[in-house]
Amino acid sequence: xxxxxxxxxxxxxxxxxxxxxxxxxxxxxxxxxxxxxxxxxxxxxxxxxxxxxxxxxxxxxxxxxxxxxxxxxxxxxxxxxxxxxxxxxxxxxxxxxxxxxxxxxxxxxxxxxxxxxxxxxxxxxxxxxxxxxxxxxxxxxxxxxxxxxxxxxxxxxxxxxxxxxxxxxxxxxxxxxxxxxxxxxxxxxxxxxxxxxxxxxxxxxxxxxxxxxxxxxxxxxxxxxxxxxxxxxxxxxxxxxx
Amino acid sequence: xxxxxxxxxxxxxxxxxxxxxxxxxxxxxxxxxxxxxxxxxxxxxxxxxxxxxxxxxxxxxxxxxxxxxxxxxxxxxxxxxxxxxxxxxxxxxxxxxxxxxxxxxxxxxxxxxxxxxxxxxxxxxxxxxxxxxxxxxxxxxxxxxxxxxxxxxxxxxxxxxxxxxxxxxxxxxxxxxxxxxxxxxxxxxxxxxxxxxxxxxxxxxxxxxxxxxxxxxxxxxxxxxxxxxxxxxxxxxxxxxx
Amino acid sequence: xxxxxxxxxxxxxxxxxxxxxxxxxxxxxxxxxxxxxxxxxxxxxxxxxxxxxxxxxxxxxxxxxxxxxxxxxxxxxxxxxxxxxxxxxxxxxxxxxxxxxxxxxxxxxxxxxxxxxxxxxxxxxxxxxxxxxxxxxxxxxxxxxxxxxxxxxxxxxxxxxxxxxxxxxxxxxxxxxxxxxxxxxxxxxxxxxxxxxxxxxxxxxxxxxxxxxxxxxxxxxxxxxxxxxxxxxxxxxxxxxx
Amino acid sequence: xxxxxxxxxxxxxxxxxxxxxxxxxxxxxxxxxxxxxxxxxxxxxxxxxxxxxxxxxxxxxxxxxxxxxxxxxxxxxxxxxxxxxxxxxxxxxxxxxxxxxxxxxxxxxxxxxxxxxxxxxxxxxxxxxxxxxxxxxxxxxxxxxxxxxxxxxxxxxxxxxxxxxxxxxxxxxxxxxxxxxxxxxxxxxxxxxxxxxxxxxxxxxxxxxxxxxxxxxxxxxxxxxxxxxxxxxxxxxxxxxx
Numbered sequence: 001x002x003x004x005x006x007x008x009x010x011x012x013x014x015x016x017x018x019x020x021x022x023x024x025x026x027x028x029x030x031x032x033x034x035x036x037x038x039x040x041x042x043x044x045x046x047x048x049x050x051x052x053x054x055x056x057x058x059x060x061x062x063x064x065x066x067x068x069x070x071x072x073x074x075x076x077x078x079x080x081x082x083x084x085x086x087x088x089x090x091x092x093x094x095x096x097x098x099x100x101x102x103x104x105x106x107x108x109x110x111x112x113x114x115x116x117x118x119x120x121x122x123x124x125x126x127x128x129x130x131x132x133x134x135x136x137x138x139x140x141x142x143x144x145x146x147x148x149x150x151x152x153x154x155x156x157x158x159x160x161x162x163x164x165x166x167x168x169x170x171x172x173x174x175x176x177x178x179x180x181x182x183x184x185x186x187x188x189x190x191x192x193x194x195x196x197x198x199x200x201x202x203x204x205x206x207x208x209x210x211x212x213x214x215x216x217x218x219x220x221x222x223x224x225x226x227x228x229x230x231x232x233x234x235x236x237x238x239x240x241x242x
Numbered sequence: 243x244x245x246x247x248x249x250x251x252x253x254x255x256x257x258x259x260x261x262x263x264x265x266x267x268x269x270x271x272x273x274x275x276x277x278x279x280x281x282x283x284x285x286x287x288x289x290x291x292x293x294x295x296x297x298x299x300x301x302x303x304x305x306x307x308x309x310x311x312x313x314x315x316x317x318x319x320x321x322x323x324x325x326x327x328x329x330x331x332x333x334x335x336x337x338x339x340x341x342x343x344x345x346x347x348x349x350x351x352x353x354x355x356x357x358x359x360x361x362x363x364x365x366x367x368x369x370x371x372x373x374x375x376x377x378x379x380x381x382x383x384x385x386x387x388x389x390x391x392x393x394x395x396x397x398x399x400x401x402x403x404x405x406x407x408x409x410x411x412x413x414x415x416x417x418x419x420x421x422x423x424x425x426x427x428x429x430x431x432x433x434x435x436x437x438x439x440x441x442x443x444x445x446x447x448x449x450x451x452x453x454x455x456x457x458x459x460x461x462x463x464x465x466x467x468x469x470x471x472x473x474x475x476x477x478x479x480x481x482x483x484x
Numbered sequence: 485x486x487x488x489x490x491x492x493x494x495x496x497x498x499x500x501x502x503x504x505x506x507x508x509x510x511x512x513x514x515x516x517x518x519x520x521x522x523x524x525x526x527x528x529x530x531x532x533x534x535x536x537x538x539x540x541x542x543x544x545x546x547x548x549x550x551x552x553x554x555x556x557x558x559x560x561x562x563x564x565x566x567x568x569x570x571x572x573x574x575x576x577x578x579x580x581x582x583x584x585x586x587x588x589x590x591x592x593x594x595x596x597x598x599x600x601x602x603x604x605x606x607x608x609x610x611x612x613x614x615x616x617x618x619x620x621x622x623x624x625x626x627x628x629x630x631x632x633x634x635x636x637x638x639x640x641x642x643x644x645x646x647x648x649x650x651x652x653x654x655x656x657x658x659x660x661x662x663x664x665x666x667x668x669x670x671x672x673x674x675x676x677x678x679x680x681x682x683x684x685x686x687x688x689x690x691x692x693x694x695x696x697x698x699x700x701x702x703x704x705x706x707x708x709x710x711x712x713x714x715x716x717x718x719x720x721x722x723x724x725x726x
Numbered sequence: 727x728x729x730x731x732x733x734x735x736x737x738x739x740x741x742x743x744x745x746x747x748x749x750x751x752x753x754x755x756x757x758x759x760x761x762x763x764x765x766x767x768x769x770x771x772x773x774x775x776x777x778x779x780x781x782x783x784x785x786x787x788x789x790x791x792x793x794x795x796x797x798x799x800x801x802x803x804x805x806x807x808x809x810x811x812x813x814x815x816x817x818x819x820x821x822x823x824x825x826x827x828x829x830x831x832x833x834x835x836x837x838x839x840x841x842x843x844x845x846x847x848x849x850x851x852x853x854x855x856x857x858x859x860x861x862x863x864x865x866x867x868x869x870x871x872x873x874x875x876x877x878x879x880x881x882x883x884x885x886x887x888x889x890x891x892x893x894x895x896x897x898x899x900x901x902x903x904x905x906x907x908x909x910x911x912x913x914x915x916x917x918x919x920x921x922x923x924x925x926x927x928x929x930x931x932x933x934x935x936x937x938x939x940x941x942x943x944x945x946x947x948x949x950x951x952x953x954x955x956x957x958x959x960x961x962x963x964x965x966x967x968x
Contacts, residue, residue, distance in 0.1 A: 050471065345679075346675055
């Protein structure tokens with residue numbers, strides 16, 4: 001299997017994992033930067049993640065125009081992906097989700113911070129982007145390049161950004177890193193909410209701890225264990241040798 | 243497949259979707275206005291939504307009397323549907339549910355407002371109808387025309403109305419619009435409750451945002467993606483061409 | 485099928501329903517008064533409700549001694565059932581559960597009251613029985629006749645009683661009535677907790693509403709719809725004619 | 727089946743039970759002391775608990791060095807197990823988990839105490855171990871003998887210890903005792919959190935009640951019922967005679 005086919009295969013698995021783990025439903029999407037053309041990214045056309053097949057994966061330029069005009073319906077919000085790949089050469093995977101547990105932090109001023117070790121991948125600081133600030137009353141969807149770039153600007157050097165009343169977008173240097181951030185983001189949010197209600201002082205991960213945990217090799221046995229676990233649960237066991 | 247058969251087929255799918263997504267259980271129901279006779283509506287006889295078949299779908303006049311007297315047991319609360327279709331010619335689908343997450347707002351004075359973009363279909367204002375106000379001690383069920391009309395009056399020009407200690411009723415200009423409102427209504431309620439507990443100021447959807455999001459074409463790829471997703475999950479994949 | 489066989493068949497279904505709906509797990513049990521011998525009751529031997537078969541159902545006298553000594557292991561807590569049937573001739577079914585949502589009310593002084601119409605069967609008043617009051621430090625299990633009678637005394641004329649740090653016991657004039665109370669008891673508890681956190685005044689069911697809803701015929705289409713729904717979900721569809 | 731094979735078989739079942747009950751996911755592990763060599767323990771190599779097979783079970787000395795160097799990838803955190811078996815000859819099973827419901831108590835100063843009878847096995851006192859106290863900024867994983875021994879020291883004579891921002895470790899005199907503690911630990915945590923929010927005084931298990939409940943024979947019908955229930959649910963029914 002060549003590099004592009006393998007990348008597409010893994011992106012299909014990623015779609016199924018995120019659906020099975022409840023990170024996305026009919027909406028939400030995951031992309032990877034093209035492994036050979038860093039000025040392109042791979043993203044499914046407008047299909048629910050649970051149903052994505054390899055033939056649904058399309059190539060887009062960083063302005064989110066499809067490389068091949070084959071008449072497919074693209075995701076309306078593909079500009080999230082293009083704008084982030086454009087602004088952040090270090091990022092190789094982007095996930096957008098509406099997971100319920102995260103949303104309360106998007107409509108209040110309470111900061112969402114990582115408090116559990118498995119969620120360190122979401123990053124030490126997470127801002128809230130409000131589309132209303134620069135674009136007024138909209139349907140809240142990131143529907144053009146200007147909105148995508150404004151979101152990428154708010155993301156800045158962070159790993160993750162909240163979107164007011166809408167969801168969140170997280171990123172990774174690898175696909176597996178982004179998946180891990182996306183899966184543990186809602187769980188970290190729920191644990192943080194519960195801890196706040198218990199009251200009293202609260203001990204988050206320290207900046208040093210987040211730093212130490214950054215950049216674990218996605219090929220390490222520990223990371224591969226998660227990939228194998230999630231893909232089997234989603235009914236798409238990894239092929240041997242992949 | 244003719245228009246009526248297709249409408250009945252979609253209503254069966256709607257029943258299964260609402261059951262699978264946890265919006266209804268043994269109780270709760272969904273109806274559509276008759277596609278050819280606007281003074282009639284289609285609703286299952288007294289069967290749990292998860293088990294509804296095409297042969298269970300019956301026609302009722304707006305006074306909720308069955309068009310054909312075939313001895314079936316009707317839902318006791320069909321008057322909810324008839325009275326709303328009578329009062330609101332713009333409405334073509336009605337869903338009644340007891341979903342747990344919504345009920346706390348029906349027994350307190352805390353207003354339930356849309357805070358997530360996918361729930362904009364529930365409408366900007368949601369009142370609470372208390373059957374006790376005009377009918378005293380009852381079994382809380384909407385069991386006759388007078389009660390149905392009183393509920394429709396409380397609904398007014400809104401999309402959704404809460405029913406104290408009982409549940410909610412939401413509506414749509416299309417069946418898919420009503421399903422979307424019903425599926426995201428409990429999720430919006432839970433997110434709002436969690437946000438309130440985080441404390442501090444809270445940013446709901448603006449009236450302008452709700453307005454912009456109103457009236458999305460149910461035939462658009464984005465809406466059809468949800469229909470396909472929910473129907474497949476419920477084990478009733480949409481027929482090609484339907 | 486004779487009356488006893490039919491009663492046993494329904495009791496097996498009841499075990500499966502309660503397991504499938506999450507009311508019981510490895511622990512918890514359901515009994516019915518013997519249809520021909522009111523001084524006996526039917527209860528499974530020590531088997532998890534999810535796994536109960538007709539051959540597991542045994543007969544006990546009201547002192548909770550097995551009618552037939554066949555060497556089976558009985559539930560340690562069968563005295564709950566015997567003592568309630570002894571004290572309350574009007575009761576024909578008893579269910580004991582540890583459902584999580586109910587337990588917070590058993591260890592605080594916050595009264596658990598019915599706030600949703602489907603939970604009216606739990607009754608207007610629910611007391612808390614603390615085994616420690618009369619029996620000091622125990623394993624908290626109702627392990628003999630004296631403890632069973634003390635619990636029945638605390639139940640008094642109510643439908644349901646909480647057991648501190650342990651669970652609850654609910655009852656019915658029919659098996660289906662008791663199942664409905666047991667299934668909606670945890671949901672009512674969760675909704676009440678959420679409503680309390682929203683703050684402000686709260687509207688429970690009125691005594692008159694509970695009264696109106698009492699004694700619905702278990703053979704009515706509305707009740708049979710729930711029985712059919714729950715039994716199908718549990719994988720034990722009711723036999724035609726049963 | 728000889729004693730070692732039976733112990734390995736039960737350890738595989740334990741892995742599956744903990745995965746199915748949501749106590750562990752891709753991460754988390756369970757070990758038992760070797761039945762013939764008390765200075766060794768049995769633990770899977772680096773595999774998700776849901777996927778563990780008998781051939782994955784390896785033997786380790788108390789310093790957590792593998793007895794047989796067969797090139798397998800061990801769990802990074804096996805030192806948790808070795809250090810506890812070293813310090814506590816009375817302990818024969820150890821479970822490490824990241825269950826969400828428990829984590830809020832690990833990052834606040836609110837003590838986690840047993841309040842429901844089925845959770846008495848977690849023990850009357852549960853401390854919080856913060857790896858940062860003695861080891862500064864780390865990846866939070868218990869990655870060497872010194873860290874394992876520091877954790878075991880914090881466990882002291884207790885049954886269970888929380889690990890800040892990470893999870894918990896619980897233990898048992900038997901494998902089934904440890905499983906029961908691990909399964910009911912998250913449920914007890916959630917019930918305690920809910921009870922705290924209801925407000926007012928709260929009645930936990932008394933020290934005497936915990937004492938009475940300690941040391942139930944894992945071969946008793948009541949305990950075997952839980953083993954049978956959990957193993958069947960996990961798809962690994964116990965073999966007859968095992």
